[in-house]
Amino acid sequence: MIKDYLFEEKLPLFWCAGCGNGIVLQAILRNIDKRGFTRENIVITTGIGCWGKADDYVTTNSFHGTHGRALPFSTGIKLANPSLNVFTLMGDGDGITIGGNHLIHAARRNVDLVAIMVNNLNYGMTGGQYSGTTPKHAITKTSPYGHVENGFDVCKVVQAAGAPFVARGTVYDVVQLDRLISKAIDHKGFSFVEVISPCPTHFGRSNKLGDAPKMMQWIKDNTISREKAAGMTSDELQGKFVTGIFEEREQEDYSTAYQKVIDSLRGGENE
Amino acid sequence: MKTITINETWCKKCGICAAFCPKKVFDRDEDGKPLAVRPEDCIGCRLCEMRCPDFAVTVEG
C-alpha cells in the first residue's frame, strides 16, 4: 500500500490547492511501493523550498538538508552505505539555481541515486521570484516587466555533465511520469527526472494562467514529445516543454568504481 | 461499479480530478467540492487518483 509510506497523520499537505508537488510525491511513493522497498533501505533527501518539504510526509528514512545541498548530502549517504536506495528531491531554485554546481558534479561523478527535480519555473516558497529555469518574458515577483534572461534547459545541462539517465515529464501526463520514475529507479547511476509542475499561487497568478485545472491544461498544451521536437526549430520550441528520455546508457557508477579501488588495495595487502 | 471516495479533510477543492476525468464522472458543488455523481460511467482508469495533488481520491472495485 502506498499509504504505508505516507505519513497520514500529517495530512492535509502544506502545499497550496492544485500545487503539482503532491502529484509527484504520489508518483514516487507508488513506485517505491511497487518495488517493495522498505522504509529502512531507502533515504529520501531534500533541500529547501515547497518541494523540499516532501520529506515531512514520508515514513521512510529521510534527510532534510539545506537549500541547494541535497545532492552533497546524498553523495555522502551513498558513499557511506552504497546499499541504500537514495532519492534526492530538488526544486528548480534548489537544484539548478543555488545548487547548480552540486547538480553538475553529482551527475559527473555518476553517484547512483534517483534525482527528481520539480520545476515549477519559480521560487514558490519565498513568494514567486524568478529562478534559473524561469522562461524568457515570464512575469515573476522579480521580473514584473517580463524576464530578460533565458531559462536553463535542465535536462541538457545534466546530460552534458555526464548523467547516464536523463528524462523530463509533467504532472499532467501521470502515466508517463510513472514510467520515467520507474526507469530512473531501474537505472544504475545518476538518474535524473525533471518534472514540469504548476505553482498556481505564484507563477500561475503572475502570468494570468488561471486556476489549477487551467494551469494543468497550459502544461498539456505546451508539451511536445522528444520525437516530435526533433523535427522542430528552436524558435518553434520556445516556451515548450519537451518530454521523454534524453539519455539512457550504461556507465559505471561512483560507488562501484570506488569499491574497485578499495578491493584492489585490500588485495595488495594480502599478497 | 467503481467506488470513488474523496477524503474531504485532505481535498483542497482544486478541481483537477473533475476537469480531467475522461468520462466526466464528477460535478463540483458551489464550493468547488468534487462529487462523483456518475460512478456508473467510470472506467477505472484512476487518472483522478493519480492526478490528485492531495492523496484525496481513491478508486476501488
Ligand SMILES: Cc1ncc(C[n+]2csc(CCOP(=O)(O)OP(=O)(O)O)c2C)c(N)n1
Ligand atoms: C542558503 C539559502 N538561501 C536562500 C534561502 C531562501 N529560500 C528558501 S526556499 C528558496 C527557493 C525555493 O525555490 P525552489 O527550489 O524552486 O522550490 P519551490 O519552493 O518552488 O518548490 C529560497 C531562495 C535559503 N533557505 N537558504
Ligand code: SF4
Ligand atoms: S507556493 Fe507554489 S510551489 Fe509552493 S505550495 Fe504553493 S503552489 Fe506549490
Ligand code: SF4
Ligand atoms: S484533485 Fe484532489 S484535491 Fe483536487 S478537488 Fe479533486 S479530490 Fe480535491
Ligand code: SF4
Ligand atoms: S477512474 Fe478515470 S473514469 Fe473513473 S472517475 Fe477517475 S478519472 Fe474518471
Ligand SMILES: [Mg+2]
Ligand atoms: Mg520552484
